[in-house]
Each structure stands twice: as C-alpha cells, then as structure tokens.
Amino acid sequence: xxxxxxxxxxxxxxxxxxxxxxxxxxxxxxxxxxxxxxxxxxxxxxxxxxxxxxxxxxxxxxxxxxxxxxxxxxxxxxxxxxxxxxxxxxxxxxxxxxxxxxxxxxxxxxxxxxxxxxxxxxxxxxxxxxxxxxxxxxxxxxxxxxxxxxxxxxxxxxxxxxxxxxxxxxxxxxxxxxxxxxxxxxxxxxxxxxxxxxxxxxxxxxxxxxxxxxxxxxxxxxxxxxxxxxxxxxxxxxxxxxxxxxxxxxxxxxxxxxxxxxxxxxxxxxxxxxxxxxxxxxxxxxxxxxxxxxxxxxxxxxxxxxxxxxxxxxxxxxxxxxxxxxxxxxxxxxxxxxxxxxxxxxxxx
Amino acid sequence: xxxxxxxxxxxxxxxxxxxxxxxxxxxxxxxxxxxxxxxxxxxxxxxxxxxxxxxxxxxxxxxxxxxxxxxxxxxxxxxxxxxxxxxxxxxxxxxxxxxxxxxxxxxxxxxxxxxxxxxxxxxxxxxxxxxxxxxxxxxxxxxxxxxxxxxxxxxxxxxxxxxxxxxxxxxxxxxxxxxxxxxxxxxxxxxxxxxxxxxxxxxxxxxxxxxxxxxxxxxxxxxxxxxxxxxxxxxxxxxxxxxxxxxxxxxxxxxxxxxxxxxxxxxxxxxxxxxxxxxxxxxxxxxxxxxxxxxxxxxxxxxxxxxxxxxxxxxxxxxxxxxxxxxxxxxxxxxxxxxxxxxxxxxxxxxxxxxxxxxxxxxxxxxxxxxxxxxxxxxxxxxxxxxxxxxxxxxxxxxxxxxxxxxxxxxxxxxxxxxxxxxxxxxxxxxxxxxxxxxxxxxxxxxxxxxxxxxxxxxxxxxxxx
Numbered sequence: 001x002x003x004x005x006x007x008x009x010x011x012x013x014x015x016x017x018x019x020x021x022x023x024x025x026x027x028x029x030x031x032x033x034x035x036x037x038x039x040x041x042x043x044x045x046x047x048x049x050x051x052x053x054x055x056x057x058x059x060x061x062x063x064x065x066x067x068x069x070x071x072x073x074x075x076x077x078x079x080x081x082x083x084x085x086x087x088x089x090x091x092x093x094x095x096x097x098x099x100x101x102x103x104x105x106x107x108x109x110x111x112x113x114x115x116x117x118x119x120x121x122x123x124x125x126x127x128x129x130x131x132x133x134x135x136x137x138x139x140x141x142x143x144x145x146x147x148x149x150x151x152x153x154x155x156x157x158x159x160x161x162x163x164x165x166x167x168x169x170x171x172x173x174x175x176x177x178x179x180x181x182x183x184x185x186x187x188x189x190x191x192x193x194x195x196x197x198x199x200x201x202x203x204x205x206x207x208x209x210x211x212x213x214x215x216x217x218x219x220x221x222x223x224x225x226x227x228x229x230x231x232x233x234x235x236x237x238x239x240x241x242x243x244x245x246x247x248x249x250x251x252x253x254x255x256x257x258x259x260x261x262x263x264x265x266x267x268x269x270x271x272x273x274x275x276x277x278x279x280x281x282x283x284x285x286x287x288x289x290x291x292x293x294x295x296x297x298x299x300x301x302x303x304x305x306x307x308x309x310x311x312x313x314x315x316x317x318x319x320x321x322x323x324x325x326x327x328x329x330x331x332x333x334x335x336x337x338x339x340x341x342x343x344x345x346x347x348x349x
Numbered sequence: 350x351x352x353x354x355x356x357x358x359x360x361x362x363x364x365x366x367x368x369x370x371x372x373x374x375x376x377x378x379x380x381x382x383x384x385x386x387x388x389x390x391x392x393x394x395x396x397x398x399x400x401x402x403x404x405x406x407x408x409x410x411x412x413x414x415x416x417x418x419x420x421x422x423x424x425x426x427x428x429x430x431x432x433x434x435x436x437x438x439x440x441x442x443x444x445x446x447x448x449x450x451x452x453x454x455x456x457x458x459x460x461x462x463x464x465x466x467x468x469x470x471x472x473x474x475x476x477x478x479x480x481x482x483x484x485x486x487x488x489x490x491x492x493x494x495x496x497x498x499x500x501x502x503x504x505x506x507x508x509x510x511x512x513x514x515x516x517x518x519x520x521x522x523x524x525x526x527x528x529x530x531x532x533x534x535x536x537x538x539x540x541x542x543x544x545x546x547x548x549x550x551x552x553x554x555x556x557x558x559x560x561x562x563x564x565x566x567x568x569x570x571x572x573x574x575x576x577x578x579x580x581x582x583x584x585x586x587x588x589x590x591x592x593x594x595x596x597x598x599x600x601x602x603x604x605x606x607x608x609x610x611x612x613x614x615x616x617x618x619x620x621x622x623x624x625x626x627x628x629x630x631x632x633x634x635x636x637x638x639x640x641x642x643x644x645x646x647x648x649x650x651x652x653x654x655x656x657x658x659x660x661x662x663x664x665x666x667x668x669x670x671x672x673x674x675x676x677x678x679x680x681x682x683x684x685x686x687x688x689x690x691x692x693x694x695x696x697x698x699x700x701x702x703x704x705x706x707x708x709x710x711x712x713x714x715x716x717x718x719x720x721x722x723x724x725x726x727x728x729x730x731x732x733x734x735x736x737x738x739x740x741x742x743x744x745x746x747x748x749x750x751x752x753x754x755x756x757x758x759x760x761x762x763x764x765x766x767x768x769x770x771x772x773x774x775x776x777x778x779x780x781x782x783x784x785x786x787x788x789x790x791x792x793x794x795x796x797x798x799x800x801x802x803x804x805x806x807x808x809x810x811x812x813x814x815x
Contacts (some may be wrong), residue, residue: 051464054419058460062452064426069449072441072515079430079437080760086427087771094420094778098785101416105789148434149762296442300518307450315457322461325472 003301004291007070008278010308012271014063015134016264019168021056023263025049027176029096029123030169032116035180035195039109041188042116044331046100048183051326053100055319057093069304073147073294074278081141081149082133085156089129096122124169131168134267135161138214138274140221140282147289155282160213164270167203167210171266174203175259178243181252185331193252200247204240207262211236211269218273222280229273236265357759359768360432365741366772367424369734370779374418376733379493379538380545381411382459382486384576386479393479399565406798407549407569408466413789415463417782424775432768436748436758443509443518444499451495459488493541494534501530503749504740505598511752529598532591539584540736543696544729546577550703552794554722557713562797567713574707577700585693588736589646595743596647596655599750601665601675602743603647604658606682608633614654618642621687626680631659669751677745681738688735692728699725 028049036042049056068075079086095118103115139160142151177199180192211233218224243258274280278294281287295301385408392400426448430437437445462484469478502509508523509516518524550573553566596603603609607619610631617638625633644653658676665675703722706712713719748755 047468051468052461054464055457055461057419058452058456061423061426061456062449065445065449065452068426068430068437068441069445072438072445075430075441075445076434076438076760079427080432080434080762083431083760083763083767083771086431087774090424090427091774091778093423094782097420097423098416098782101412102785102789105413105793296445297512297517300442300446303518303521304446304449308453311450311453315453315461319457319461322465325465326468 003298003305004070004295006305007066007295007301008271008275008291011063011066011070012267014059014066015271016267018056018059018063019130019172019263019267020260021059022053023127023172024176024179025053025056026123026127027172027174028180029119029176030127030173031176031180031192031195032120035188035191037187039112041331042112043104044184044188045180046103046119047330048180050100052322054097055322057097066304070296070301071278071289071291071294072296074289077143077147077149077279077289077294078137081143081151082136082156084153085129085133089126089133092122092125092129094122095119096126123172127169127172128165131165132156132161134270135164135210135214135217137279138222138270139217140280140288142283143279143281143287143289144283145287147287147293150283160210160217163206163213164210167207168266170199170203171207171259171263174199174243175256175263178247178252178256178259182256183329185329188331189329193247193250196247196252196255200244204244204262207240207266208237211266214269214273221282222273222277223285224273229269232265232268232272236262236269239265356763356765356768357756359765359772360759360763361755363432363768363772363775364428365738366779367421367428367775368741369737370783371418371421371425372734372737373730373783374414374421375493376537376541376544376729377414377548378411378418379489379541380543381407381414381548382482382489383542384545384549384572385411386482386486387572389479389482393475399568402565402798402800403569407552409793410548410552410790412463412467413786413793417786419460420782421779431771432760432763433748433758434760434762436753439515439753439758440503440749441515443502443506443516443524446518446521447495447499447502447524451492451499455488455492455495457488459485459492462488489541490538493537497534497537498525498527498530500740501527501533504533504595504744505529506749506752516749516752528594532587532594536584536587536591539580539587540729540733542576542580543584544733546573546580547696547700547729548726549573550577550700551723551726554719555795558716558719558723560713563713565798570703570712571707574700574704578697578704581693581697581700585690585697588690588693592646593649599744600656601658601661602677602682604656604661605677605679606686606739606743607643607647607655608679608683609643609655609657610659611657612654612660613657614644615641615652616643616647616655618646619683622683626683628676673746675746677743682743685735685738685742689732689739692732692735696725696728696732699728 028045032042032045036045064075067078099115099119099122103112103119106112133156136156136158139158141149141155144150174196177192177196181189181196184192215226215229215233218229219226239258239261243255243262246252246255246258275291277288277290279289281289385404388400388404388407391397392404462481465473466478466481466485469481473481502524505527506516507527508520509518511517524530549569553570553573556562556566557570592603607616608622608625609616610625617640619633620637620639622633622636624630625636641651643655645651647653647655658679662675666673669675699721702718703712706715706718744750746754746756748758
C-alpha cells in the first residue's frame with residue numbers, strides 16, 4: 001500500500017477518534033446548562049469526562065501534527081486558508097480547556113456559572129466549526145494554481161457545509177446524552193435518557209441529510225462514483241436509525257454503541273468522499289490538492305509509519321485502560337462532598 | 350512595541366507573543382511534574398503524611414499551570430500553518446515529523462496519565478497511582494525533547510536536503526542526534542527543574558515567613574534547594590557550552606550577541622556597554638570588558654579567535670547572495686544574552702545562600718532572605734524568556750538557518766488585517782487568562798496545605814478535582 005494512502009487513512013482515523021471521543025465530551029458540555037438541577041449534578045457531569053477529556057483532545061492535536069508532517073501542503077493551505085475559522089476554534093477550545101480546571105477553584109456561583117458557560121459555548125462553537133471546516137475540504141474552496149487559498153471566511157459557509165456543521169452539533173449532543181446515560185445514576189441518568197430521546201430524531205434526521213448530501217457533493221463536485229462513499233454513508237444512516245430505536249427501547253448501552261458508530265461513520269463518509277484529494281478547489285478542479293501533490297517524501301513517511309505502528313497500539317491500550325478504570329457510574333452519595341468545599345472548610349479559606 | 354505594518358512583521362509579533370506566553374507555563378510543568386512525583390515517591394516509601402500533603406499542595410499548582418499550558422499549546426500548533434504557510438510547506442517533511450511524534454509519544458502520555466493521577470487517588474493502588482505521575486513527568490520531558498529537536502533543526506538543519514524548493518528528511522538519526530538538539534534539550538529541562546525548584550522554594554519561604562506549617566515547608570525548602578543549587582550551577586555551565594556549539598554553527602549569532610564587529614583573537618567579553626549596536630555606530634561610547642573571556646566562552650580556549658560581524662557579513666554575502674543584511678538585531682541579542690546569564694547567575698547565588706542558611710539552621714529566622722526567596726520566584730522566567738529571545742532573534746534573518754528567510758516564509762493568503770485581528774483576539778484572551786491564572790496560583794500557593802481526611806490518606810481528598 002502507498003504510504004500516502006496509509007497516512008490519509010490514519011489522519012481520517014485520528015479525526016474519527018477525535019469525533020468519537022471528544023464528541024461525547026462536547027455533547028456533555030452542550031447539555032450542562034440544561035440537564036442538571038443543581039451544582040452537585042453539574043459537578044457530576046463535569047466529572048464524567050474529567051479524567052478523559054484531555055486525552056481525547058490529543059486526538060485533534062495529533063491529527064493536526066500528522067497533517068503537517070505527512071501532507072505539508074495540505075496543512076499549509078488549510079490552516080492559512082481557514083484562518084478566521086481556526087481562530088474561532090482556538091478561542092472556543094481555549095475557554096473550554098481552562099474551564100475544566102478553573103471552574104471549581106472558587107465557590108462563587110457567578111464564577112462557576114461563567115466557566116460552565118465557557119465549556120458549553122466552547123463545545124457548541126468548536127463542534128460547529130469542525131463540521132463546517134471538514135465538509136468545506138470536500139465542497140471546495142477557492143484555491144489558485146499555486147495551491148494558495150484565495151477566498152475568505154464566507155467561502156466556508158455554504159448550505160451544505162452549514163448543514164454538516166449543524167449535523168455534527170446535533171450528533172455530538174445526542175452522543176453526549178447517550179454517554180451520560182451510561183455514566184450516571186438516578187435522576188440525572190433519567191433526565192439524560194429523556195434528553196437523548198428528544199435529541200434522537202432531530203440528530204438522526206439532520207445527520208442523514210448531511211450524509212446523503214455528502215455523497216451528492218462527492219459525485220457532483222469531487223468526481224467520485226456513488227460507490228464507495230455511499231457505503232459508509234448508508235452504514236452511518238443505519239447506525240443512527242438503530243441508535244434512535246435503542247434509545248426509545250431504553251437500551252442505553254446499545255444506543256451509545258450506535259451513536260459512537262454513527263459519529264465514526266460520519267467522518268469515514270467525509271474522508272471516503274474526499275479521497276484521493278485532500279482539498280477540492282472551487283476555482284478550478286485541477287488546482288485541487290491531492291494526497292500525491294501534497295505529501296511528504298517517501299523516507300519521511302516511512303519513518304513516521306514505523307513510529308505510528310509502534311506507538312499507536314500502546315496509546316489505544318492505555319487510553320482504553322483509563323476508560324476501564326473510570327467505568328463506574330457517578331452521581332451517588334460518594335460525590336455529595338465537593339473536595340474543594342472540604343478543603344475550604346478545613347483551611348478556613 | 351514596534352509599529353509593524355507588513356504581514357510578516359505582524360506574524361512575527363504574533364509568534365513572539367504567543368510563544369513567549371506559552372513558555373510562561375511550559376518550564377514550570379517540566380520541572381514541577383517530576384518534583385511532585387518525587388514528593389509522592391517520598392510519601393510512598395516512608396508513609397510520612399507530610400510528603401502526601403506537599404504532593405497535594407504542589408500538585409494543585411501543577412494542575413492550574415498545566416491547564417493553561419495545554420490551551421496555549423494548541424495555538425502553537427495551529428499558527429505554523431495559519432501565519433507561516435510557506436514555511437510549513439517548505440519544512441513539513443522534516444519539522445513536522447518531530448511534532449507528530451511529540452503528539453503520539455508525549456501528549457497522549459501526559460494527558461491520559463494526568464487524568465488518571467487526578468481522579469485515581471481512590472481507584473488505583475498506591476503503586477500504580479505513583480506510576481501515573483511519573484509517566485506524566487516522562488510525557489512532559491519527551492514533549493520537550495521533540496520540540497527541541499524541531500527547533501534545533503531550524504538552528505542547524507541536519508539530516509535533510511533541499512529538493513524542488515522544499516526540505517526533505519534524509520536521516521532521522523541525524524535529526525535526533527543534532528549536537529544542537531542534545532545540548533538544547535538538556536538546557537531546557539534544567540531550566541524547567543530550576544523554575545519549579547525556585548517556585549517551591551519561594552512558596553516555602555512565604556509560608557516560613559508566616560510561621561505556619563513550618564515543618565512541612567522546611568522540608569519543601571530543603572528538597573527545592575537540593576535541586577536548585579546543583580541544577581542551576583550545571584545549567585550555567587551547560588548554557589555556556591551551548592554558546593560554543595552555537596559559535597560553531599551560527600557564528601553570526603554569537604558575534605551579534607557580543608556586539609563584536611571586528612574579528613578578535615583573543616576576544617574580550619563585554620559585561621556592559623553603551624552604544625556600539627549598529628553598523629553606523631560600531632564603537633561603544635562606554636564599556637566594561639574582561640579580557641580573553643569571550644574567546645573562552647565561544648571557543649573553549651582563552652586564545653581562540655572569534656569572528657566579527659563585518660567579516661561574517663561579507664562571507665554570508667558570498668555564500669547566500671549579495672545586497673542582504675545578515676546581521677540580526679544586535680542590541681536585542683546583546684541584552685537578552687546578558688539578562689539570561691546574569692539572572693541565571695543570580696538564581697544560583699540565591700539558591701546557594703539559601704542552602705547555606707538552611708545548613709546553618711538559620712533559614713526560618715533570616716526574614717530578609719525569606720522575602721528575597723519569595724521574589725526570586727520571578728527570576729527563572731526572566732532568564733528563560735530572555736534565552737528564547739536570544740535563540741530566535743539571533744537566528745534572524747533566517748527562519749531556517751541558511752535555507753529559508755523569515756521574510757519569505759509567511760502566509761501569502763493572509764492579510765495584515767487578519768493577523769492584526771487575531772493578535773487582538775489572542776492578546777485579549779491571553780491577558781484575561783493570565784490574570785485569572787495569577788490570582789488562582791497565588792491563592793492556592795498561599796493557603797494552608799489541606800489535611801488528609803481519614804487514615805493514612807486512603808480516604809484523602811483528590812489533589813484537585815475538575
């Protein structure tokens with residue numbers, strides 16, 4: 001297999017991993033203002049993702065760095081071209097990242113409210129822009145014959161890309177709600193299930209629309225045949241249909257498996273539709289960047305392939321183990337005591 | 350601030366701003382992670398609860414600091430492509446590899462095991478839990494390693510050739526064993542340890558001044574001095590040796606740093622000078638010099654020849670093309686090197702005096718020195734940031750030494766207005782984060798360390814929850 005194909009698939013996989021894992025983190029973040037009845041429940045929701053969100057975000061960091069290393073021209077054109085969109089993403093991700101650590105460093109309700117909203121806004125914003133950004137790679141943006149982006153921020157906002165962005169937001173919210181049904185107990189768990197039932201049909205419907213539209217765009221604007229893009233799209237639609245069924249059948253484990261699958265297949269559909277290009281040019285199709293024109297040398301790819309093949313299994317192993325360690329449901333009495341409150345009480349601070 | 354009118358100037362301003370800001374948090378993480386691990390190990394081995402309390406106390410500072418380091422690290426990764434697309438395309442083959450490996454080998458490790466450490470106090474066995482903080486420390490060091498490999502390639506591009514207008518990796522072994530990289534990695538890790546040790550020392554001094562938790566913070570002070578004295582001393586020697594390495598590969602950087610216009614043998618070291626910083630004004634109006642010292646610092650021999658900027662400029666014109674100025678900003682490099690070295694020396698002196706007072710049992714009674722210890726917390730940052738200014742400004746006009754100029758490397762599709770906007774957004778955000786971070790750090794550095802709840806710490810509080 002060509003190393004270019006391997007790295008294109010690996011980057012697709014990294015994005016899929018990011019969507020799968022950070023997807024439910026974002027979903028939990030989006031639901032923060034709506035699900036919990038009190039501060040304690042909010043704390044429980046934060047804690048469901050507390051031990052894992054940082055590791056989940058590394059999937060994005062590695063996807064970015066892998067693009068830089070394996071397809072420098074893709075990285076250069078995408079990151080300079082999507083400048084303002086990425087600036088927004090950075091803003092959303094930064095306020096969200098610090099919210100985890102900072103929120104509970106003070107007991108002031110206003111303070112806690114601020115950082116909760118930082119997390120929620122950050123989750124919504126980042127999810128929306130990633131959906132719009134990734135689908136823009138396929139829909140096409142103005143790229144000249146030097147491979148430079150010549151458009152502006154508005155070129156990213158097309159009916160299709162906005163639909164894809166909204167689909168990602170809804171998908172993550174749904175995915176986050178099913179995640180919470182697996183990680184919480186009692187009343188909070190029931191409200192999470194209710195939220196999942198409310199989100200299920202809109203999320204599945206909009207995601208189905210976006211998936212079908214993706215295949216149409218692939219055929220229409222990226223010179224693809226119906227097959228293979230139709231395959232992941234159809235499987236994705238099926239997975240989401242099953243997710244809807246299972247959530248109404250009150251089978252939360254199966255529902256979570258299906259939202260996870262649906263999220264992964266959403267990314268798979270985008271990348272299958274994109275191949276062998278990495279960025280379609282709307283100026284002239286011939287200006288599109290391809291995995292061959294944008295890639296690094298064979299030697300560099302070979303070195304990184306060896307590294308990736310050695311390290312990735314280890315990462316999967318210890319990240320998987322983390323999820324095993326923190327598999328217990330949260331929300332019982334053990335969390336009645338807020339550690340910071342305890343500290344404050346002890347120290348009189 | 351310089352009024353920057355062109356896209357490349359603005360891109361440089363943004364890079365300087367975001368990178369220096371990011372490096373406010375990096376060295377503390379690099380040093381505090383292993384030192385907290387040491388504290389936890391001392392508790393694990395002795396069962397002495399004091400070390401558990403110190404682990405928790407300094408662990409909280411580590412976490413507050415770590416969060417903002419992660420957040421600003423994202424900007425670092427994105428902005429190469431955003432502001433420097435020509436650079437990115439030119440170097441991705443070589444420079445991208447260590448970045449990708451950093452993500453896979455280091456970031457996953459530190460992020461995952463930090464989560465396990467924070468939330469694992471009651472879920473993992475003590476031994477496994479201790480291992481998680483050591484793995485976090487390993488992750489931070491690996492991250493520093495790969496970043497310094499990448500940066501050192503910009504200083505001294507090895508293991509690569511230029512084909513079709515872009516650099517291609519030819520030997521990953523040469524890339525990793527770049528002499529520049531090996532010394533720079535050691536240097537940056539020792540900077541991290543020095544920073545964390547001085548923070549632990551300064552915080553301990555503050556608590557000793559208040560005369561509370563004396564036993565606890567005497568121990569923390571002792572630990573920090575055991576680290577700070579030898580590490581800051583070794584780092585002075587190591588930094589000085591790095592100067593010899595730089596002289597070999599980037600003689601212009603050293604000449605500019607020393608404001609040395611004419612080649613000298615032997616060369617004297619200028620301790621302080623007024624004037625003499627530009628082509629039109631090559632002779633300082635006032636200076637204090639130590640004979641032969643520069644020869645020693647730059648070449649390792651007291652009679653070595655050190656090349657001046659005038660000769661190097663004509664050499665570079667022959668090698669890289671006429672009509673260009675190959676001299677980096679002299680005043681900036683001259684002073685950044687001196688701030689780095691003088692403050693670095695001061696750190697060693699403070700630590701050494703602290704160790705002396707501790708040894709004589711007079712540390713907690715010498716109040717003026719305890720106050721000095723508190724304010725010395727700032728010193729490692731002054732020194733480290735000056736060091737980065739020296740490294741990066743001294744490489745100018747090159748972005749990759751000898752291969753690509755900074756002025757040719759920015760994104761052609763990004764307008765000055767766009768960069769200006771992003772500088773505005775990031776500066777505002779960073780300022781707000783800095784204020785919050787400072788308030789939180791101060792607050793959690795000055796509270797009494799929490800007593801563990803329950804017996805033997807089993808039911809103890811998490812170091813900090815999210």
